[in-house]
Amino acid sequence: MADLDSDSRQLLAPEADREVLPGPMNIQFESSDLRPNRPFHVEPTNIVSVSGVLQRVSDHASAMNKRIHYYSRLAAPADQALVAPDHVVPAPEERYVYSPLGSAYKLQSCPEGSGKNTSLVTIFMIWNTMMGTSILSIPWGIKQAGFTTGVCVILLMGLLTLYCCYRVLRSRATIPSVDTTAWEFPDVCRHYFGAFGQWSSLLFSLVSLVGAMIVYWVLMSNFLFNTGKFVFNFIHHINDTDAALSTNDSNPVTCPSAGSGHPDNGSAIFANATGLQQFERWWDKSRTVPFYLVGLLLPLLNFKSPSFFSKFNVLGTVSIVYLTFLVTLKAARLGFHLEFHWFTPTEFFVPEMRARFPQLTGVLTLAFFIHNCVITLLKNNKNQENNVRDLAVAYLLVTLTYLYIGVLVFASFPSPPLPKDCIEQNFLDNFPSTDVLSFVARIFLLFQMVTVYPLLGYLARVQLLGHVFGDPYPSIFHVLVLNLIIVGAGVSMACLYPNIGGIIRYSGAACGLAFVFVYPSLTYILSLRQEDRLTWPSLLFHALLIVLGLANLVAQFFM
Amino acid sequence: MVYICRWALPNTALKKKVLLMGKSGSGKTSMRSIIFANYIARDTRRLGATILDRLHSLQINSSLSTYSLVDSVGNTRTFDVEHSHVRFLGNLVLNLWDCGGQDTFMENYFTSQRDNIFRNVEVLIYVFDVESRELEKDMHYYQSCLEAILQNSPDAKIFCLVHKMDLVQEDQRDLIFKEREEDLRRLSRPLECSCFRTSIWDETLYKAWSSIVYQLIPNVQQLEMNLRNFAEIIEADEVLLFERATFLVISHYQCKEQRDAHRFEKISNIIKQFKLSCSKLAASFQSMEVRNSNFAAFIDIFTSNTYVMVVMSDPSIPSAATLINIRNARKHFEKLE
Numbered sequence: 001m002a003d004l005d006s007d008s009r010q011l012l013a014p015e016a017d018r019e020v021l022p023g024p025m026n027i028q029f030e031s032s033d034l035r036p037n038r039p040f041h042v043e044p045t046n047i048v049s050v051s052g053v054l055q056r057v058s059d060h061a062s063a064m065n066k067r068i069h070y071y072s073r074l075a076a077p078a079d080q081a082l083v084a085p086d087h088v089v090p091a092p093e094e095r096y097v098y099s100p101l102g103s104a105y106k107l108q109s110c111p112e113g114s115g116k117n118t119s120l121v122t123i124f125m126i127w128n129t130m131m132g133t134s135i136l137s138i139p140w141g142i143k144q145a146g147f148t149t150g151v152c153v154i155l156l157m158g159l160l161t162l163y164c165c166y167r168v169l170r171s172r173a174t175i176p177s178v179d180t181t182a183w184e185f186p187d188v189c190r191h192y193f194g195a196f197g198q199w200s201s202l203l204f205s206l207v208s209l210v211g212a213m214i215v216y217w218v219l220m221s222n223f224l225f226n227t228g229k230f231v232f233n234f235i236h237h238i239n240d241t242d243a244a245l246s247t248n249d250s251n252p253v254t255c256p257s258a259g260s261g262h263p264d265n266g267s268a269i270f271a272n273a274t275g276l277q278q279f280e281r282w283w284d285k286s287r288t289v290p291f292y293l294v295g296l297l298l299p300l301l302n303f304k305s306p307s308f309f310s311k312f313n314v315l316g317t318v319s320i321v322y323l324t325f326l327v328t329l330k331a332a333r334l335g336f337h338l339e340f341h342w343f344t345p346t347e348f349f350v351p352e353m354r355a356r357f358p359q360l361t362g363v364l365t366l367a368f369f370i371h372n373c374v375i376t377l378l379k380n381n382k383n384q385e386n387n388v389r390d391l392a393v394a395y396l397l398v399t400l401t402y403l404y405i406g407v408l409v410f411a412s413f414p415s416p417p418l419p420k421d422c423i424e425q426n427f428l429d430n431f432p433s434t435d436v437l438s439f440v441a442r443i444f445l446l447f448q449m450v451t452v453y454p455l456l457g458y459l460a461r462v463q464l465l466g467h468v469f470g471d472p473y474p475s476i477f478h479v480l481v482l483n484l485i486i487v488g489a490g491v492s493m494a495c496l497y498p499n500i501g502g503i504i505r506y507s508g509a510a511c512g513l514a515f516v517f518v519y520p521s522l523t524y525i526l527s528l529r530q531e532d533r534l535t536w537p538s539l540l541f542h543a544l545l546i547v548l549g550l551a552n553l554v555a556q557f558f559m
Numbered sequence: 560m561v562y563i564c565r566w567a568l569p570n571t572a573l574k575k576k577v578l579l580m581g582k583s584g585s586g587k588t589s590m591r592s593i594i595f596a597n598y599i600a601r602d603t604r605r606l607g608a609t610i611l612d613r614l615h616s617l618q619i620n621s622s623l624s625t626y627s628l629v630d631s632v633g634n635t636r637t638f639d640v641e642h643s644h645v646r647f648l649g650n651l652v653l654n655l656w657d658c659g660g661q662d663t664f665m666e667n668y669f670t671s672q673r674d675n676i677f678r679n680v681e682v683l684i685y686v687f688d689v690e691s692r693e694l695e696k697d698m699h700y701y702q703s704c705l706e707a708i709l710q711n712s713p714d715a716k717i718f719c720l721v722h723k724m725d726l727v728q729e730d731q732r733d734l735i736f737k738e739r740e741e742d743l744r745r746l747s748r749p750l751e752c753s754c755f756r757t758s759i760w761d762e763t764l765y766k767a768w769s770s771i772v773y774q775l776i777p778n779v780q781q782l783e784m785n786l787r788n789f790a791e792i793i794e795a796d797e798v799l800l801f802e803r804a805t806f807l808v809i810s811h812y813q814c815k816e817q818r819d820a821h822r823f824e825k826i827s828n829i830i831k832q833f834k835l836s837c838s839k840l841a842a843s844f845q846s847m848e849v850r851n852s853n854f855a856a857f858i859d860i861f862t863s864n865t866y867v868m869v870v871m872s873d874p875s876i877p878s879a880a881t882l883i884n885i886r887n888a889r890k891h892f893e894k895l896e
Contacts, residue, residue, distance in 0.1 A: 062821070
């Protein structure tokens, strides 16, 4: 047919250059194409090795790729007939960056190699992601380690984790044979250690996520309880004088653990005696409030896509800024109370060097943790050559923030009436529930945690179910079971062992063992060995790092 | 005034037809192009209002493949009836008709040629656009086609494709399709129709056409049994039987669970793309062997209507052995057809 011939002649010229495309099957749409189609890139799948390693590309996307490729051969390039509409091209992967106890949010996807963020924005993003709930336990950690030791440990851990983060950042560059542009650090572990690397990095990542979610549940119960108590007392004009140890001036600081079990036994005279008892029965920090949270949070965990929650990321920054302001104000009012006793504890002060400092290192491992997504965060940096510098500056800022809050709270803790040992694992607990400033802080943190909790649940679900079942949402039943397990762990910890410092240090040391100490060092040693550049000092230093990581974990159980 | 002349058709009784019908714009041309690996010809054949004004006469050439419109001044314009020259399953020829479109002229033409169009029809595939706003009208045209079928080829198989399903939201697709299917089944009585929901942007189109082809093959069950025996004898991992023109999978045998459920369509697309490349060099695709350290795959002509693909996971077996097996099997299978 004359029509067919003329069409086939027309197709010959533009087809010719599209045929000799080796390598990945890159679909490039004509620039004259008026529709804003995204490029749809499918990595080449390795059909030779039949190992069980999971494909990066879903079958659906791969089939769509072949389809689009074939259809593009059927019509002239200017013909709009067989151009893939936007709604069938697979959506770009949702990338979330998170630090278990910090913030979690969805990253704007950007085409490879063209980051748009200035250094300042990148530094802020790293700081924002790392900063989070762990700040509440830093003063307690300093108390456990002793003041001088604590400060030194914070500085040293900052340096150590920064170096390991640098190693993570550079880990992809040592793999020449494979295209690693879309890789994150767990992919590097999989490359070096095979299936064991993949599964162990999944396990440790889950340990950190589940640990963080338990901490959040305990804290949320705590904050909700205190908020409820404040509101109740405010409404019923109850002047709640705790039986617990407390300072008597206008800036009360309490020592809840030194008091008896129920601080409200035999409290001041008030109008509605039975009303308060009723309230206390139904509003108990460890017996009822954790369960009330289930009704709020369990439905939120079942959402398929939590992108709605990642919009509230700004609450995290606001909370930290407010906490800084709160601490500064309190410190200004309370003044400094520091005395230096090197090895012996006194009635009110702790020694400068204590054998319990591993507890601080455990907490700090999770406080400085960003190794799982630092590669992704720095990809968007406009000037990639400044990556290391920006990372170092961000770490410096994080260290300074932790030091500031930790030192200020520790130093301003009113030591003559109250022993320093009273500093709680959550330093907000040291303020009575009637204190307005800390009430506001608790509200902020409560809201922030309620929005981050579903995100963390989503990340845990994607990682676990995605690796085990291949599908992040196999069925509502699987998801519900997983969510019930996580929520159950949170509720039971909130009822039985609500010591967030303990939970943080155990999960931090465990997760940090893999991602902070062992894997970065091991991959570096292996890559040096492959290139025959391994020297004794380097080997010894990195082996020492691995030993330190192990010691960190072991010491949590003994100290 | 438009004159429509009648003429005597040559004897086309030997060629059985597959009618692909539907409203204009429902996606038939794209569908045909994708399934049969034809280039989409440029859309020059729509009648414009200007022509309608000056229409003088209609001439249809003897093989019903083109028609010419002559206006009062004597200008002639030739149009191509959507007539594919692809032989499909041996003796079937595909005809594409716009049914119930805007062009009243085409409608008149269509109505006057009804008996010729609907004679010797083996299969009627009617395409519905799921997004169409004129459901009543679509059903009306569908029914008139069915009447014509009932009169002229009462033994024809009827298939209805609810097309462009990708434009419907995913969670509503099953519901909407079930509704349409019920309506169509009801309207089609006493004829039986099979309904499929399709979209060119997922595997449903390929699967629907594979099912259609599967139902058109005579003694397909026997073919499948023999295929299974063949596969077991030569110890193949998987054996596929493709229809020759369209590379639709007619039947397959696999001895263990395969990971990729989309592999049939992918293979089909890859081979059709390769065929397109071959045809530019005026060469025609005949056979292919893919081999590496883990497997060997052979694609070859099998019978007059089919291609076979044999996948062996034991690469130590020499190609020649498998090719001899395939050649011997070919003789056996040809007797079945």
